[in-house]
Amino acid sequence: xxxxxxxxxxxxxxxxxxxxxxxxxxxxxxxxxxxGQVGSRPDGSPEPDxxxxxxxxxxxxxxxxAAAGCTTRDIIDVTxxxxxxxxxxETIMEAKAAAFPEAPYPAWTAVGVTWLAGFxxxxxxxxxxxxxx
Numbered sequence: 001x002x003x004x005x006x007x008x009x010x011x012x013x014x015x016x017x018x019x020x021x022x023x024x025x026x027x028x029x030x031x032x033x034x035x036g037q038v039g040s041r042p043d044g045s046p047e048p049d050x051x052x053x054x055x056x057x058x059x060x061x062x063x064x065x066a067a068a069g070c071t072t073r074d075i076i077d078v079t080x081x082x083x084x085x086x087x088x089x090e091t092i093m094e095a096k097a098a099a100f101p102e103a104p105y106p107a108w109t110a111v112g113v114t115w116l117a118g119f120x121x122x123x124x125x126x127x128x129x130x131x132x133x
Contacts, residue, residue, distance in 0.1 A: 004028060010063035012042065019044055024064045027129075032068045036081065036124040037061040038116065046118045050088065054095045054121050061123055062099075072099050074127040078108040081122040085112045092121065
Protein backbone atom coordinates (compact mmCIF):
# COMPACT_ATOMS: atom_id res chain seq x y z
CA UNK A 1 0.00 0.00 0.00
CA UNK A 2 1.49 3.40 -0.93
CA UNK A 3 2.68 5.41 2.09
CA UNK A 4 0.07 8.10 1.40
CA UNK A 5 -2.67 5.56 2.17
CA UNK A 6 -3.42 4.66 5.79
CA UNK A 7 -5.44 1.52 6.64
CA UNK A 8 -8.03 1.95 9.40
CA UNK A 9 -9.58 -0.71 11.62
CA UNK A 10 -12.06 -0.37 14.49
CA UNK A 11 -11.00 -1.44 17.99
CA UNK A 12 -13.22 -4.55 17.87
CA UNK A 13 -12.46 -5.70 14.36
CA UNK A 14 -14.51 -8.62 13.17
CA UNK A 15 -13.13 -11.76 11.53
CA UNK A 16 -14.09 -10.80 7.96
CA UNK A 17 -11.16 -8.38 7.56
CA UNK A 18 -8.59 -11.11 8.09
CA UNK A 19 -10.62 -13.84 6.38
CA UNK A 20 -10.95 -11.85 3.15
CA UNK A 21 -7.78 -9.69 3.44
CA UNK A 22 -9.11 -6.16 3.25
CA UNK A 23 -8.99 -2.97 5.32
CA UNK A 24 -12.10 -1.68 7.06
CA UNK A 25 -11.25 1.72 5.60
CA UNK A 26 -8.39 3.52 3.93
CA UNK A 27 -7.51 7.16 4.50
CA UNK A 28 -6.13 9.12 1.57
CA UNK A 29 -5.49 12.78 2.32
CA UNK A 30 -8.62 14.15 3.99
CA UNK A 31 -10.89 11.41 2.62
CA UNK A 32 -11.82 8.12 4.26
CA UNK A 33 -13.00 5.29 2.00
CA UNK A 34 -14.93 2.77 4.11
CA UNK A 35 -15.27 -0.77 2.79
CA GLY A 36 -18.71 -2.29 2.62
CA GLN A 37 -19.97 -2.96 6.14
CA VAL A 38 -22.38 -5.80 6.79
CA GLY A 39 -24.33 -7.02 9.79
CA SER A 40 -21.67 -9.46 10.90
CA ARG A 41 -21.18 -10.87 14.33
CA PRO A 42 -17.64 -10.80 15.80
CA ASP A 43 -16.90 -14.21 14.25
CA GLY A 44 -17.87 -12.88 10.80
CA SER A 45 -21.17 -14.76 10.55
CA PRO A 46 -24.32 -12.96 9.37
CA GLU A 47 -26.91 -11.83 11.89
CA PRO A 48 -29.99 -13.83 10.78
CA ASP A 49 -32.67 -11.28 11.81
CA UNK A 50 -32.81 -8.68 8.99
CA UNK A 51 -33.66 -5.67 11.18
CA UNK A 52 -30.80 -6.55 13.55
CA UNK A 53 -28.49 -7.22 10.58
CA UNK A 54 -29.11 -3.72 9.20
CA UNK A 55 -28.59 -2.14 12.62
CA UNK A 56 -25.38 -4.12 13.10
CA UNK A 57 -24.14 -2.97 9.67
CA UNK A 58 -24.72 0.65 10.72
CA UNK A 59 -23.04 -0.03 14.09
CA UNK A 60 -20.04 -1.53 12.30
CA UNK A 61 -19.96 1.49 9.97
CA UNK A 62 -20.00 3.89 12.93
CA UNK A 63 -17.16 1.95 14.61
CA UNK A 64 -14.99 2.23 11.48
CA UNK A 65 -15.82 5.94 11.13
CA ALA A 66 -14.92 6.51 14.81
CA ALA A 67 -11.57 4.76 14.31
CA ALA A 68 -10.89 7.25 11.51
CA GLY A 69 -11.98 10.23 13.61
CA CYS A 70 -15.29 10.72 11.80
CA THR A 71 -19.02 10.36 12.42
CA THR A 72 -21.98 9.88 10.11
CA ARG A 73 -22.12 13.71 9.80
CA ASP A 74 -18.83 13.52 7.84
CA ILE A 75 -20.17 11.13 5.19
CA ILE A 76 -20.25 12.54 1.66
CA ASP A 77 -21.35 9.52 -0.37
CA VAL A 78 -23.14 6.25 0.42
CA THR A 79 -23.61 3.12 -1.67
CA UNK A 80 -25.85 0.42 -0.26
CA UNK A 81 -26.48 -3.06 -1.57
CA UNK A 82 -29.77 -4.94 -1.03
CA UNK A 83 -30.75 -8.52 -1.84
CA UNK A 84 -34.49 -7.73 -1.86
CA UNK A 85 -34.87 -3.93 -2.08
CA UNK A 86 -38.66 -3.82 -2.28
CA UNK A 87 -39.22 -5.94 0.83
CA UNK A 88 -36.30 -4.42 2.74
CA UNK A 89 -37.00 -0.76 1.95
CA GLU A 90 -38.96 0.18 5.08
CA THR A 91 -36.43 -1.34 7.50
CA ILE A 92 -33.49 0.30 5.73
CA MET A 93 -35.23 3.68 5.61
CA GLU A 94 -35.76 3.51 9.40
CA ALA A 95 -32.05 2.84 9.96
CA LYS A 96 -31.14 5.56 7.46
CA ALA A 97 -33.37 8.10 9.25
CA ALA A 98 -31.72 7.25 12.57
CA ALA A 99 -28.20 7.58 11.12
CA PHE A 100 -28.96 10.76 9.16
CA PRO A 101 -31.70 12.58 11.11
CA GLU A 102 -31.31 15.97 9.42
CA ALA A 103 -30.02 17.72 6.32
CA PRO A 104 -27.60 18.00 4.73
CA TYR A 105 -27.88 14.36 3.72
CA PRO A 106 -25.10 12.48 1.90
CA ALA A 107 -25.43 11.44 -1.71
CA TRP A 108 -26.84 7.89 -1.78
CA THR A 109 -27.01 5.14 -4.39
CA ALA A 110 -28.91 1.94 -3.60
CA VAL A 111 -28.18 -1.16 -5.67
CA GLY A 112 -30.18 -4.39 -5.82
CA VAL A 113 -27.94 -7.47 -5.92
CA THR A 114 -28.42 -11.23 -5.89
CA TRP A 115 -25.57 -12.20 -3.57
CA LEU A 116 -23.77 -10.67 -0.57
CA ALA A 117 -21.91 -13.72 0.79
CA GLY A 118 -24.76 -14.70 3.10
CA PHE A 119 -25.74 -11.16 4.06
CA UNK A 120 -28.78 -9.20 2.89
CA UNK A 121 -27.52 -5.61 3.29
CA UNK A 122 -24.17 -3.88 2.86
CA UNK A 123 -23.23 -0.21 3.17
CA UNK A 124 -20.04 1.53 2.02
CA UNK A 125 -19.24 5.22 2.33
CA UNK A 126 -16.79 7.98 1.59
CA UNK A 127 -16.27 10.51 4.39
CA UNK A 128 -14.20 13.65 4.82
CA UNK A 129 -12.20 14.14 8.03
CA UNK A 130 -14.09 16.77 10.06
CA UNK A 131 -11.23 19.22 10.57
CA UNK A 132 -10.36 19.08 6.87
CA UNK A 133 -13.24 21.37 5.94
